[in-house]
Amino acid sequence: MQSTTLILLLGLMAVTAFYLGRGRSLSLVGGHGHGLALHSLPGYYGYYVAIWVALPALGLLLLWVLIEPRIVVALVVNGLPESYQSLSVGELNLLVNNIQNLAAGDVISVDVDEVLQNAASQFTSYLEKSRQILAVLAVGVAGLAGSFAWRRIHPDLRARNRVERVVRWFLIAASSIAIFTTVGIVLSVLFEAIRFFQEVPVTDFLFGLNWSPQTAIRADQVGSSGSFGAVPLFAGTMLITAIAMVVAVPVGLMTAIYLAEYSSTRIRGIAKPLLEILAGIPTVVYGFFAALTVAPWVRRAGEAVGFEVASESALAAGLVMGIMIIPLVSSLSDDAINAVPSAMRDGALGLGSTRSETMTKVILPAALPGIVGGILLAVSRAIGETMIVVMAAGLAANLTANPFEAVTTVTVQIVTLLVGDQEFDSAKTLAAFALGLMLFVVTLFLNIIGLSVVRKYREQYD
């Protein structure tokens, strides 16, 4: 039996169990209208039985699917002729792979001989048998557990508490998925980065001034010594982020102040959705806007006043990134300003402050922590932004503070290192993970600082 059919069948059983459980709880106290004699609402008895039907069976299914391949493979390998038993682990793995592919009807890498054909058909038959056993077992377990629960139904059974406990575990499981995923990502990046640091010293990576990520194929090759000094990348990232913040913070903040305190409801109703559209534009669209529209404009404007401007400049990328971040800054600042109790506003106005005095002397100081937190979140967004800089900032790892030159960022280098065919044991590829780790650590700290600043000062009110 297919496992999807099995799952459907179990679902059906659970639904049936729900109605059976509910019906039994009602009939125990004498039908509708006597519900008060039950500890819980009748539906909870239904859920109670349904959970007993579904959970153990699904658990068995999961466990089976996890261990089934190992057992089947072990059985097939045992059935192979003597000569194959002495193969090395690597060769055996290859052989098993071939057998599995043959059983699935795929193309395989060696000629099909009789041994292989036999093994494949054996593999298929073991698998079929295993599925049959599983179906019988699962349905049996579901039925047994269900009838056990069904018989336990009693007016005094605290069904609601039990169901709610199960639901709580589900909620915990759901919320831990995100956490475990984060941990998994961090670990995978961390281990690859450690491999990189075994080849390139940490100090060279953190403090080296030259970024030229290549590894030699022959010893006498030109440029055989790659150098992995990441300082130019950090500098480029910081330069572009700084330009972006110079654009985004004043514009975003002033937008927020206008929208929160000065605009009429009508203008606010129009402007806010428009800003949110700005936030919804895909970054790749910003990217070609930066590369095709802003970068040439920056170059012409620069040349008009006598600066030499590269066609891919930090300035162009930073400007567009700043525009992209405006909605983030303005909506977070808007939230912070609106979170200031209106009693503050009234109090200041009641003392005879003008609107601008109210804003600068009372509301902004009160909202400042939220605004600072928002800006830090925006910075971490800017540091992690990739598409715009890939398209507009260039690839040259120049160590410069001149915004008219092309620079490159950490994210751009990660992309270029990992695009195309890769070998995952060369320092060149592993460097991407080290950069990713750095990026992760920096944005993590910014986020932690940002969020804790927001939280710490939020407690001051009410």
Next chain:
Amino acid sequence: MVISTGMSAVTEIPERKAELTGETVGNIRSDHPFMVAEDVNVYYGDNHAIQHVSLEIGKKEVIALIGPSGCGKSTFLRCLNRMNDTIETARVTGNITLDGKDIYRKEQDPVALRARVGMVFQKPNPFPKSIYDNVAYGPRIHGLAADRAELDNIVHSSLERAGLINEVKDRLDEPGTSLSGGQQQRLCIARTIAVNPEVILMDEPCSALDPIATARIEDLMDELCEDYAIVIVTHSMQQAARVSKRVAYFHLGLLVEVDETDKIFTNPQHKLTEDYITGRIG
């Protein structure tokens, strides 16, 4: 409370008006009028929230505005320092004068007006600044102090008059929000009188406070009315009876009755006033 109504009041059952006509009974006049409202109407969009209210507020007197929730007493209060200007849909017609000058005239700067007509709010709302800066806020924005010493003086005397100085004199640098509710409200009063206003509006200043803190604020009002005209909105009959010289009863946006406090509480002229103060409505 003794009322000198003569023999007739004892024998006659006073005839009370029962219907809501829009006419105000009692006496809207004050002996020393300082703020005068004439035929004031307030609209929130299409809602006619205050209808044809005329009232005189005297110098050195406490006048209490009472009435059931939503009757417009707070709205009327907020007309007196043009706080209603901050509400987009609000529209005020009629005439309100302060010391003989129309406060809704074109040249009147609402900001300057609010410095003369201070306001204390229902919930204590100290700014997220130190106690000192809270009180110094008004004098600073209005440039009332020439130097730091003068500012210190204003802060101290304001805290003193608000009866708070002994509790806070050693902790002026602590945030205003660290005080208890009653202390915060007295801080807000100190903040208001630091600007040296002529009228103080109080919008249910004690509704968030416990009885002891309330008693302290009421004592404070007794002292403050030596120098200021005080208009207080309150839901507490006892408070109105204790602190005010005159009482104005609002009902559904109309000013139903105004009179001396004694008279209102012992011999109201209007049936609705009587029903309210005896607890039958509200």
